[in-house]
Amino acid sequence: MKTIVLATLLGAAATGLAAPASAQVSDSKIRIGVLSDLAGLYSDINGEGSAMAARLAAEEFGNAVNGVPVEIIVADHQNKPDVAASIARKWIDTEQVDVIADVPNSAAALAVQDITRERKRIFLMSGPGSVDLTGKACSPYGFMWTWDTHSVSAATARALVGKGEKDWFFITADYAFGHSLEGEASKTVKALGGTVKGNVRTPLGTSDFSSFLLQAQGSGAKVVALANAGGDTINSIKQATEFGLPQGGQTLAGLLLNINDVHALTLKVAQGLIMSNSFYWDLNDGTRAWSKRFEAKMGRKPSMNQAGVYSAVRHYLEAVKASGTDDADKVAAKMRATPVNDMMMKDATIGVNGRVFGDMYLFEVKKPDQSKAPWDYLTLLQTVPGAQAYIPVKDSGCPLVK
DSSP: OHHHHHHHHHHHHHHHHTOOGGGGSGGGOEEEEEEEOSSSTTTTTSHHHHHHHHHHHHHHTTTEETTEEEEEEEEEOTTOHHHHHHHHHHHHHHSOOOEEEEOOSHHHHHHHHHHHHHHTOEEEESSOOOGGGGTTTOOTTEEEOSOOHHHHHHHHHHHHHHTTOOEEEEEEESSHHHHHHHHHHHHHHHHTTOEEEEEEEEOTTOSOOHHHHHHHHHHTOSEEEEEOOHHHHHHHHHHHHHHTTTTTTOEEEESSOOHHHHHHHOHHHHTTOEEEESOOTTSSHHHHHHHHHHHHHHSSOOOHHHHHHHHHHHHHHHHHHHHTSOOHHHHHHHHHHSOBOSSSOSSBOBOTTSBBOOOEEEEEEOOGGGOOSTTOOEEEEEEEOHHHHSOOGGGSOOTTOO
């Protein structure tokens, strides 16, 4: 009888030690909310493609981690910070969402950052770019994955100023992202001996850039820098070409261009543009294989933002699996302690401020006769290591940095 009792107790103890991690997962489900722009000017580079990227990451785990089901839900923030904040609160407070991902639009992301910090939920940012998100507004639960306004603008500015194009004029989207993008580019231009001859602020989602382009044209600046994104970038480049700015000797600099923007513009219009991205489908075998999976679902190649959503969600799920819990503090610590390794990044570290230090790539848009296949749009000019591409953690202004 003693032997039977002892065996039973040992068995129970062993079962406890080997208990599935679901015992430490809140509500026995991992819910990831992809909060994006589903119908506006960022819907092409984020939108449903971001949701699909998150689903592809979950599928790699069989849509479950340690026996706990993973669920992806999606909502549209309409590029409105108040709408983004309302959805984030509802998701966390009433729908048991563990993670919020994507959130293009820096103003919306700053609002969500406040809520996820307060409620201790992981925030995986792939769409927004303001350096404040890993600076003065950083969070122990916030991770900025794909790019920021410094990394995309500084590399482009260095390339153009290095070619002698030192006089700049900015056409800037009038909200947090645009201001940050102009600010970071301006710092680089001035540090390299260039000058800023002026700027103009434009409403988000405007369809008519004529008056702004006339100011840029009249400034005499060699470079007309577009501190905007998505549909705003496409419209401003198209209209600048119609107004004859490139034909008159001015260089257009799209400070945040995605391959989707090039596709919409066509190579005839976009050829020669310099752009910085953290991902391109044709970089290597890994990027090509994953992009093929994405294209099979979406009918087109992924943007860097969509690739970033996949990478971030995958890294989060790996951290949950390894730590055996969805506790935000423990998962965040595991995420920071583990280098990011996937089709997008190799051995990328994560700073205490949430900055993911993946490499950035400087590209030039091909001429039409250089493209050999659909979506064959970019020529790699330079690889910028993550440690050089981003603001050092110690200089970020993040209160978490000791």
